[in-house]
Amino acid sequence: xxxxxxxxxxxxxxxxxxxxxxxxxxxxxxxxxxxxxxxxxxxxxxxxxxxxxxxxxxxxxxxxxxxxxxxxxxxxxxxxxxxxxxxxxxxxxxxxxxxxxxxxxxxxxxxxxxxxxxxxxxxxxxxxxxxxxxxxxxxxxxxxxxxxxxxxxxxxxxxxxxxxxxxxxxxxxxxxxxxxxxxxxxxxxxxxxxxxxxxxxxxxxxx
Numbered sequence: 001x002x003x004x005x006x007x008x009x010x011x012x013x014x015x016x017x018x019x020x021x022x023x024x025x026x027x028x029x030x031x032x033x034x035x036x037x038x039x040x041x042x043x044x045x046x047x048x049x050x051x052x053x054x055x056x057x058x059x060x061x062x063x064x065x066x067x068x069x070x071x072x073x074x075x076x077x078x079x080x081x082x083x084x085x086x087x088x089x090x091x092x093x094x095x096x097x098x099x100x101x102x103x104x105x106x107x108x109x110x111x112x113x114x115x116x117x118x119x120x121x122x123x124x125x126x127x128x129x130x131x132x133x134x135x136x137x138x139x140x141x142x143x144x145x146x147x148x149x150x151x152x153x154x155x156x157x158x159x160x161x162x163x164x165x166x167x168x169x170x171x172x173x174x175x176x177x178x179x180x181x182x183x184x185x186x187x188x189x190x191x192x193x194x195x196x197x198x199x200x201x202x203x204x205x206x207x
Contacts, residue, residue, distance in 0.1 A: 016096040018137035026141040081182035093177040103174040110167035161203035168196040
């Protein structure tokens with residue numbers, strides 16, 4: 001079931017903390033999927049004089065994996081922080097009602113497009129057993145599929161990079177307000193920005 005759908009709105013039944021917590025839980029899944037795909041999304045055999053030496057970038061990819069594991073270890077505590085937030089405090093940061101719905105709809109539009117692009121250019125696979133959320137109030141979105149292979153034509157890869165970057169950026173509208181209330185999410189914000197920066201830089205060089 002898509003994350004942003006009528007049943008989703010009915011499920012949360014006026015519980016904005018659960019809705020925001022589900023968004024946060026899902027965002028960890030999304031960033032984790034892109035981290036797992038890093039060697040497919042940032043291939044080592046790029047051709048052309050416009051591409052710089054890769055040593056520094058290869059080190060970035062190498063350290064990204066263990067750095068992400070450390071950030072992912074904070075997910076459950078971050079979500080539990082969110083579930084304890086008072087709806088009035090969430091509302092003061094635009095994280096309830098129509099404002100929250102608009103922010104999540106913008107994020108979900110890019111997320112849906114990224115999922116479709118990945119399914120079109122690869123074969124889906126779930127790489128590991130899903131971690132269970134810390135509360136039955138949390139209802140994560142369906143995971144973006146992990147790809148066993150990506151089309152080896154770089155022009156076909158570029159829209160995936162661009163859409164992944166845009167999708168992560170659109171999550172910031174809700175996430176940057178949220179971390180003011182639940183500061184454990186700062187580590188997710190920092191690593192997410194590094195991933196989206198890498199996606200954007202590589203997409204620009206493929207023009």
